[in-house]
Amino acid sequence: MAIGVKVMKRPEEGVSYVRAALKGMSLTFRHLFRTPVTMQYPEQKSTDEWTISQRWRGTHRMLTDEQGRAKCVACGLCPQICPANCIKLVPGEDEEGHRYPLIYEIDEFRCVFCGYCQEVCPEEAIHVGVHYENSEYSRTRFVYDLERLCAQTHPVSTLWDPADPRGE
Amino acid sequence: MTPDLKGFLLVTIVKLLISFLFVLVVVAYTTLLERWLCAWMQDRLGPNRAGPRGILQPVADGIKNILKEEMIPGSSNKLLFVVAPAVALFPAMALPMVIAWGAPLPVHFDFTLGPLGRFAFDGLTSMAVADLPVGFLFVLAFSSLGVYGIALAGWSSNNKYSLMGGLRASAQMISYEIALGLSLVPILLLTGNVSLSEIVARQQQGAFGWFIFPLALSAFVFMVSSLAETNRVPFDLPEAESELVAGYHSEYSAMKFSAFFIAEYANMLTASMMFSTLFLGGWGIPFTTWDEQGGLLQTLVTGTFFFARVAALIFIFIWLRWTLPRFRFDQLMALGWKVLLPISMAYLLLIAGAVWGVDALLAGAAPWTRNLALFVINLPVLFLVFRVLDRGTLVSGSYRRSVPAVSRRDRAA
Numbered sequence: 332m333a334i335g336v337k338v339m340k341r342p343e344e345g346v347s348y349v350r351a352a353l354k355g356m357s358l359t360f361r362h363l364f365r366t367p368v369t370m371q372y373p374e375q376k377s378t379d380e381w382t383i384s385q386r387w388r389g390t391h392r393m394l395t396d397e398q399g400r401a402k403c404v405a406c407g408l409c410p411q412i413c414p415a416n417c418i419k420l421v422p423g424e425d426e427e428g429h430r431y432p433l434i435y436e437i438d439e440f441r442c443v444f445c446g447y448c449q450e451v452c453p454e455e456a457i458h459v460g461v462h463y464e465n466s467e468y469s470r471t472r473f474v475y476d477l478e479r480l481c482a483q484t485h486p487v488s489t490l491w492d493p494a495d496p497r498g499e
Numbered sequence: 500m501t502p503d504l505k506g507f508l509l510v511t512i513v514k515l516l517i518s519f520l521f522v523l524v525v526v527a528y529t530t531l532l533e534r535w536l537c538a539w540m541q542d543r544l545g546p547n548r549a550g551p552r553g554i555l556q557p558v559a560d561g562i563k564n565i566l567k568e569e570m571i572p573g574s575s576n577k578l579l580f581v582v583a584p585a586v587a588l589f590p591a592m593a594l595p596m597v598i599a600w601g602a603p604l605p606v607h608f609d610f611t612l613g614p615l616g617r618f619a620f621d622g623l624t625s626m627a628v629a630d631l632p633v634g635f636l637f638v639l640a641f642s643s644l645g646v647y648g649i650a651l652a653g654w655s656s657n658n659k660y661s662l663m664g665g666l667r668a669s670a671q672m673i674s675y676e677i678a679l680g681l682s683l684v685p686i687l688l689l690t691g692n693v694s695l696s697e698i699v700a701r702q703q704q705g706a707f708g709w710f711i712f713p714l715a716l717s718a719f720v721f722m723v724s725s726l727a728e729t730n731r732v733p734f735d736l737p738e739a740e741s742e743l744v745a746g747y748h749s750e751y752s753a754m755k756f757s758a759f760f761i762a763e764y765a766n767m768l769t770a771s772m773m774f775s776t777l778f779l780g781g782w783g784i785p786f787t788t789w790d791e792q793g794g795l796l797q798t799l800v801t802g803t804f805f806f807a808r809v810a811a812l813i814f815i816f817i818w819l820r821w822t823l824p825r826f827r828f829d830q831l832m833a834l835g836w837k838v839l840l841p842i843s844m845a846y847l848l849l850i851a852g853a854v855w856g857v858d859a860l861l862a863g864a865a866p867w868t869r870n871l872a873l874f875v876i877n878l879p880v881l882f883l884v885f886r887v888l889d890r891g892t893l894v895s896g897s898y899r900r901s902v903p904a905v906s907r908r909d910r911a912a
Contacts, residue, residue, distance in 0.1 A: 369544040
């Protein structure tokens with residue numbers, strides 16, 4: 332026996348294969364009649380026992396103001412804090428001196444869904460969303476531009492609140 | 500050709516087509532049953548997408564496997580790689596054809612069919628495609644052919660895992676064949692014939708005629724060995740997915756993979772049919788002689804009863820599979836050679852003595868008295884095997900062998 336190998340002590344007396352097998356079989360037989368726990372996913376997205384958490388961090392959404400413009404003021408905090416470096420922001424300024432994003436793109440493939448962008452945003456513009464059905468037919472579609480981010484309608488994540496760590 | 504020969508050929512071909520299709524359908528639906536039972540035992544739903552409640556799942560699987568691309572590994576032995584699934588499938592499909600699944604059917608016809616001439620048949624036809632006088636030996640011989648397909652598949656894939664699977668399969672199937680064969684010799688002692696229809700006829704004599712009563716231990720050994728012969732859990736080492744990827748069929752895809760799959764399930768069906776024929780009275784219905792006179796109704800009713808028994812056995816196979824963990828290879832070999840083989844040999848001697856004793860003491864008694872006497876002789880044997888011997892000695896023996904030092908030190912401390 333090699334050094335450092337843990338050897339399980341197994342009972343040597345009073346063990347029986349046939350009776351143990353029958354015991355196991357009675358257990359599996361009882362399980363035959365249990366109600367399945369399966370959730371029929373595409374038809375059924377939540378059950379009484381399970382709903383998606385409000386703190387779920389999914390693909391992003393940009394909130395808009397009353398005129399339908401993105402709330403973003405192109406301050407540059409989100410690309411600064413993003414650990415995956417997936418936000419591309421080119422700021423612009425209109426004649427009244429309001430800053431707005433000329434280009435705002437998020438590469439959802441690079442994103443690690445940490446939610447820092449939402450936490451750092453002073454205008455509560457960029458959010459991670461409670462949303463998980465993201466399939467696309469091409470890889471390029473995974474770079475969400477500003478228009479697409481504004482068009483998302485799914486609920487936004489509440490993130491983790493230090494005052495309420497269990498989400499109650 | 501004489502009209503009688505042509506009539507015989509016609510009947511045989513019809514029976515062959517029906518049995519063949521029946522076996523394929525049963526195999527397909529056994530896969531579905533296996534997936535359902537597995538799911539239910541794990542509190543899941545199981546296949547429920549194709550058709551109502553997933554009833555068309557086997558059709559979907561079949562279409563998928565036919566349409567899939569066939570991959571042949573570049574470094575494989577192409578000829579053997581292609582031949583191996585056929586070698587595995589052929590005996591598996593041939594075996595159910597010699598087992599009668601119902602009472603003999605009286606067939607009478609005499610007609611002329613254009614240029615083919617006159618066809619005539621008159622008499623009882625067995626519900627096996629071929630009711631061989633050596634049926635029992637045929638089954639044993641052909642069931643051992645299946646291992647060639649598996650060993651060839653493992654070798655020709657040129658893959659270490661496949662080779663390991665193939666080697667394990669050959670070692671395991673050859674070992675358990677001996678226990679299987681020996682466990683069936685007591686049946687020959689009681690019947691005095693190797694024809695399956697004679698074995699069924701012998702079991703129809705009197706109550707307790709089913710050989711599971713006078714030969715209970717044989718039935719147990721046969722059940723365990725046929726689990727090993729069909730490579731099913733707890734003896735599925737040839738395809739042990741946790742260590743060998745998929746064992747001997749790792750490199751197979753599409754319909755060639757399906758061939759192995761069909762062969763495995765057909766073997767399971769054969770094992771169940773054999774168990775039913777050898778130990779559960781075949782197609783006979785107990786406590787009545789109505790089923791022994793031929794007729795269409797008798798054939799259908801006995802056939803239903805036969806397949807009810809087969810279905811129950813298949814259920815047990817599946818149930819075992821989703822309950823038991825896999826044996827280690829040395830445990831498997833130890834069980835085969837050190838437990839089942841001596842047990843079936845000793846049991847053979849015991850039954851031979853018991854039959855001799857019962858025949859001498861109860862000469863001229865009704866068949867059921869003799870069956871009951873043999874069954875009573877079995878009771879202490881069953882107690883000995885399941886209560887006394889099965890106490891840490893049947894399976895866990897290899898654990899003691901592998902770590903004796905630790906055990907002894909622990910005991911001293």
